[in-house]
Amino acid sequence: MxxxxxxxxxxxxxxEFGDGVLxxxxxxxxxxxxxxKRLGFDRLGMVTAVDYGxxxxxxxxxxxxxxxxxxxxxxxxxxxxxxxxxLTALWPGADWHERETYDLFGIVFEGHPDLRRIMLPDDxxxxxxxKDYEDPHVLPRPDYI
Amino acid sequence: xxDGADGRPVEELVVNLGPSxxxxxxxxxxxAHLDGEVVVKAETVIGYLHRGIEKIAENRTYRQVVxxxxxxxxxGSMYANWAYCRAVERLADIRLPERAEYLRVIVCxxxxxxxxxxxxxxxxxxxxxxxxxxxxxEERERIVELFESLCGARLTYSYVRPGGVAxxxxxxxxETCRAFLKAHVKGxxxxxxxxxxxxxxxxxxxxxxxxxxADAVAFGASGPTARASGVDWDLRRDDAYSVYPRxxxxxxxxxxxxxxxxxxxxxxxxxxxxxxxxxxxxxxxxGPIVTPGLPRLLAPRAGDAYDHIESARGSLxxxxxxxxxxxxxxxxxxxxxxxNLQLLSHLAPGHTLSDLIVILGSLDPVFGEVDR
Numbered sequence: 001m002x003x004x005x006x007x008x009x010x011x012x013x014x015x016e017f018g019d020g021v022l023x024x025x026x027x028x029x030x031x032x033x034x035x036x037k038r039l040g041f042d043r044l045g046m047v048t049a050v051d052y053g054x055x056x057x058x059x060x061x062x063x064x065x066x067x068x069x070x071x072x073x074x075x076x077x078x079x080x081x082x083x084x085x086x087l088t089a090l091w092p093g094a095d096w097h098e099r100e101t102y103d104l105f106g107i108v109f110e111g112h113p114d115l116r117r118i119m120l121p122d123d124x125x126x127x128x129x130x131k132d133y134e135d136p137h138v139l140p141r142p143d144y145i
Numbered sequence: 146x147x148d149g150a151d152g153r154p155v156e157e158l159v160v161n162l163g164p165s166x167x168x169x170x171x172x173x174x175x176x177a178h179l180d181g182e183v184v185v186k187a188e189t190v191i192g193y194l195h196r197g198i199e200k201i202a203e204n205r206t207y208r209q210v211v212x213x214x215x216x217x218x219x220x221g222s223m224y225a226n227w228a229y230c231r232a233v234e235r236l237a238d239i240r241l242p243e244r245a246e247y248l249r250v251i252v253c254x255x256x257x258x259x260x261x262x263x264x265x266x267x268x269x270x271x272x273x274x275x276x277x278x279x280x281x282x283e284e285r286e287r288i289v290e291l292f293e294s295l296c297g298a299r300l301t302y303s304y305v306r307p308g309g310v311a312x313x314x315x316x317x318x319x320e321t322c323r324a325f326l327k328a329h330v331k332g333x334x335x336x337x338x339x340x341x342x343x344x345x346x347x348x349x350x351x352x353x354x355x356x357x358x359a360d361a362v363a364f365g366a367s368g369p370t371a372r373a374s375g376v377d378w379d380l381r382r383d384d385a386y387s388v389y390p391r392x393x394x395x396x397x398x399x400x401x402x403x404x405x406x407x408x409x410x411x412x413x414x415x416x417x418x419x420x421x422x423x424x425x426x427x428x429x430x431x432g433p434i435v436t437p438g439l440p441r442l443l444a445p446r447a448g449d450a451y452d453h454i455e456s457a458r459g460s461l462x463x464x465x466x467x468x469x470x471x472x473x474x475x476x477x478x479x480x481x482x483x484x485n486l487q488l489l490s491h492l493a494p495g496h497t498l499s500d501l502i503v504i505l506g507s508l509d510p511v512f513g514e515v516d517r
Contacts, residue, residue, distance in 0.1 A: 019451060044365050046479040050449075050466050059464065061451065061479070065378050072451070093365030096487050104199075119195040119516060128200050129475075141204075 019061075020071035026058075029075045030085040033060065037090055040064040041071055047087065047097035049105040051131045056082050056107060077107070086112040104129040155180060160498065164193045170267060170505060171512030175489070177498060184501050187493040189486060194516035202476040207233055207307060207443040210473065215301035217478060218514040220263050223249075223256040224456035225478070225514070226305035231386070231452040232463035233307045237445035239436050245309035246388045247429040252292070252304060253454075254418040254425070255322075258329065259288040260457035260509075261369075261411040261418075268408060268506030269340055272349040277340040284332050287325050294318060307443060309435030319426055326419050333415055341409055350405035354492035354504035357402060364491065365484040368459025369410040370508055374402030380455035387454075392424045404507035411509075444471045458482045458509055480514040 024032045045061035060073040077084055086109035087094040098109040099118040106127035109115055117124060126133050163174035172193035178186040198217065202210045214225035227249055234241065266281030289299045296304045296312055304311050340346050361371040371378060379396040381389045397413035399406030447469040453462035459481030466475040485508050493501045 043362055045453075045460070045462060046464070046477070048464065048477045048479075050475045059477075061462070061464075065383060068383060091365065092363050092491075093484060093487055096483060117192075119192040121192075128197060 020069065021074060022071055023074045023076075026075050026077050026084045029058070029060075029073065030087065030090075032073060033062070033087055033090055036062055036071060036073070040066055041069070044087065044091040044093055044097075045070070047094055047101055049101050049107055049129075051105065051129065052076075053131070054079055056105060058084050058101070058107065060087065082107040083110055084108075085110050086115075088112055103127070106130065157185060162501075164190070170510055171515075173486075173505075173510065173512055173515075175501065175505070177493070177501060179498060182497045182499075184493045184496055184498060187490045187501060189489050191486070191512070191515050194512045196517070198517050199476050199478065202473055204472065206471045207445070207473060208441070210476065211306055212301065212303050214478075215303055216513055217480065217517060218260075218456065218458070218461075218482065218511045219300055220511055221256050221260040221457050222300060222302050223253045223305060224454060224461055226303060227253055228452065228454045228456070228461045228463045228478075229465075229476075230305050230307050231454065232450050232465045233443065233445065235452050236448065236450040236465055236467055237307070237443055239308050239439065241309060241436060242433045243388070244429060244432040245434050245436075247425050248310045248314070248434060249305055250388055250392075251322075251422055251425050251429070252295070252302075252310075254422045255288050255291060257418045257457045258415045259285045261415050262288075264411055264457075264506075264509040265336070265340070265408055268404075268503070268509070269346070271502050271506045272346060274340060274343070274346055277336060277346075280332065280336055280339065284329055284336075287329070291318070291322055291325065294321075306435075308439045309433070313434050322422070323426065326423060330416070330419055333412060333419075337412060341405075341412070347405065349500075349503060350408060350507070351401075351403055353404040353496060353500045354488075354507060355401055355403040356488060356492060360488075360491065361402065364488050366459070366488060367481050367484065368455070368457065369407055369414060370459065370485045370488070372396065373399030373406035373410045375400060380453060380460055384453070384455075386452075388425075388428075389421075391428065392421045394421050404503050407507040407509075442471045444469060453479070456481060458511070458514070459485060478514075478517055480517065482508075482510045482512075482514040483517075486510045486515055 041062035041064040043063040045063055047060050050057045055076045058075045063070045086098055098112050101107050102115050103117040103119050104127055158179045160177045160179055164172045174190040176188040177184050198213050202213055214229045215222040217225040262281040262285040266278040269277035293299050296302050356374045358374045358376050361374040361376050375398055382396055394417045397410050399410050445467045447467055449466040451464045453460050461481055462479035464477040465473050468474040489505055492504050
C-alpha cells in the first residue's frame with residue numbers, strides 16, 4: 001500500500017509489520033520528516049527512544065491516514081553524544097513527546113523551545129529508562145527469585 | 146504588569162490549580178496566569194502519577210505485564226490490555242480464535258460506553274450539572290457490574306491476555322447485556338435532553354475551547370477530541386483491525402470543535418457502540434477463547450512491533466521491542482490522553498478560569514495514562 005502511493009520513496013523503506021521503516025542519520029531526521037509531512041504523513045504518532053547499549057535509537061512514528069499508511073523514522077545516535085534535532089517546528093504536538101524522551105533517556109532535542117523534565121521532579125538525577133540506570137532507593141533483586 | 150481590559154495596567158495573577166484538586170480530573174497541576182478572570186497563559190504540569198510502568202515492564206515477563214496495563218487508563222483498562230496484547234501477538238505471530246476477537250470487541254465497546262459516561266458525567270459536574278453526573282454514573286455502574294460478573298474485577302480487569310481472553314461469558318451474561326443495551330439507549334436519549342438540551346449547559350459548553358481541525362492534527366489529537374473538530378479518523382474503521390470490518394457503524398463528527406461538540410460526540414459514540422455490541426452478540430459463535438498450545442512463558446523473536454487500537458480517548462499505541470528473551474526489552478505506550486492534554490495550554494488563553502476547567506474536562510484526561 002505504501003509502495004503504491006510512493007514508488008520513488010519506497011526504495012528507501014524496508015516494510016515490516018505493514019509499516020514502513022526509514023532509517024536516517026541524525027542530521028537528516030528533520031529534512032526526512034519534512035519530506036514525509038509533505039507527502040501526506042502529516043500526523044505525528046509518537047517520539048520515543050530505545051537504549052541499544054552503545055547507541056540510542058530515536059523512533060518517530062508518522063501516519064498518513066488518507067493513504068492508510070504509517071512510517072517509522074529511526075535514527076541512531078551515539079550514547080556519548082545523544083543529540084537530535086527537534087520536530088517541534090513541524091508538529092507542535094512533538095513538544096511533550098520530546099520532553100518525555102529527554103526526561104527518561106537523556107536525549108537532547110536541539111531547537112526544542114522548553115526542554116525540561118516532564119514526568120520526574122526537576123532535581124531528579126539520571127534517566128531511568130537507560131539500561132545502566134541505577135537508583136539507590138531500589139533494592140537489588142534477590143538471587144533466589 | 147499587563148494592560149487590562151480598560152487600558153489601565155493591572156498585575157498578572159498566577160493561580161496554581163492542583164496538583165490535587167476536585168476539578169482537575171486527577172492529579173494534574175495547572176499554573177494559570179490571569180488577567181482579572183481571563184486566562185492569559187496556562188501551563189500544564191504532569192507527572193504526579195508517574196509510576197515508571199515502562200521501566201517496570203522491562204523486568205516482567207510478557208504475561209506479567211498485563212496487570213500493569215490495567216493501571217494506565219484506569220477507567221478504560223480493557224483498552225490498554227487489548228493494545229498491549231495485540232502488539233505482543235503481532236511480535237509472536239499469534240493468531241486468535243474468532244470468538245476471542247468478538248469477546249474483545251464486546252468488552253471494549255462496553256468499556257467505551259463506560260468511559261464516555263464517566264467523561265460526560267464528570268465534565269457535567271464541572272459545570273454544576275450534578276444530576277447529569279448521577280445519571281451518567283448510573284449507566285456506567287451497569288457496565289461495571291457486567292464486567293464484575295465476567296472477570297471478578299470492577300476496574301482493573303486483566304481480561305484480555307496474550308492469545309485470547311481470560312474467561313468465557315458466564316451463563317445469562319448475554320441476556321443481561323442485551324437488556325442493559327436496550328435500557329441504555331433510552332438512558333442516552335434522556336441524558337441528551339437533560340444536559341445537551343439545557344440552556345445553561347449549552348451556555349457553558351458552546352464556544353469553550355474551540356479547536357480547529359488543523360490544530361487537532363498538528364497537536365496529534367485523536368479520538369473524540371479530534372473528531373469533534375471534524376477530523377474524520379477512527380482506527381476501528383480506517384485501520385479495520387480485529388473483526389470491526391464486519392460491523393455496520395458510523396463515526397460521529399463535530400463541526401465546531403468546542404467543549405459542547407466534544408461532549409456530544411461522546412454521547413453519539415455511545416449509540417454507535419450499542420449498535421456494534423448488538424451486532425457482535427448476534428454474530429459471535431461458540432468456540433475456543435484462547436489460542437491453543439501457547440507456552441506459559443512467551444519469548445517472541447527479536448525485533449520490534451507496533452500496534453494500536455481506538456480507545457475511548459483516541460489512538461492508543463503500543464511499541465514493543467524484543468531481544469528474544471521472555472521479558473520485553475522496551476515497551477512504550479503511546480497514550481492518547483497524553484497527546485490530547487497538550488491542547489490545554491493551547492486552548493485555554495482567552496477564556497475565563499471557570500472555562501479552563503470545562504476545557505480540561507472536555508479533553509477527558511485520565512492521569513494514569515498521561516503519566517504512565
